[in-house]
Amino acid sequence: MTRARTAAGRAGLQVFLVLGLGFIVLPIAIVVVNSFNASPFGLWPPPGFSTRWYGNLFHNAGFGAPTIKSLEVALVSTGGTMLIGTLAGIGIARYRFVGRSLIQGFVVAPLIVPKVAIGFAAFILFLKLDWYGEFHTIVLAHIVITLPFVVTLVVAGLARVDRTLEEAAMDLGAVPRQVIWRATLPQMRGALAVAAAFSFIISFDELDATIFIVGQTDNTLPVSMFIYMEKYQDPTLAALSTLLIGAALVLGVAVAVLLARLGGLRVLGAVGEPDAAVAPGAGPLIPSKEDIQP
16 A cells, blocks of 8 residues: 555656646747747747748847847856855855855845846946946846855855865965965865856846846847847747757756766765854864864
8 A cells, every 4th residue: 555655656746747847848849849930920830830030030130249248248247256256155154254144145135136126226326327338337237146146056065175175285385365276166166167157147148137227229138139029029039049048958068067077966065064164163264274283
């Protein structure tokens, strides 16, 4: 009886997982199929199939410059987010200082505050500073939006850092910045790779906040897609979305291969002591020589 219930439970779980996967994949499949729709109005089911919308995408839609703009913004903001997020994650995880809770709240705030509100607030701020429509304003907004993801993954990566290697580096005469660069960060390379991938994808795909701060002509790709959708109803956007889905899959496979070479998913989890990431005391980032027993 127990075995029958277990088998029924497993079968029900498998059915649930299949239905959940179908719920996620089906809309993507519809977009891919619709990109080959012969109808200029996206009739469904498609009355025929054609690749004309891919030709329209590359020759007439004008998405080339916005794509380059989005890549530039995503690359620069990812670099800035990785620098700030890594330092913030190390500080939050390893230090105890006045205002630590305030900084933690500031870091996670973009996960709670709607992006539309962030974009509107950034619009007012940059307009008063006469920075509206500038490249660096978009980068700053994207850094704020992607920072929580990087900090979270950095803190998770610190959970598997072997502190004895840091202590050994200090004992051999390395200064704190050398210990971080040569002993701490190499042990976090898997978490850092995933954080960079998340930051890049989120920045490249950001629309809600970006639409408030871009200029009237120099748009990013998501903003250009939004404007195009307001003017036209043909499947050109479906063709572009199909290409973006393919690019996201390629990036996902590349990150998975990288993680596999770095040691699999365990590079993101804690190994060893459960409190390895966050020291319970008020200790510094790197222990001093006086704290190391000979």
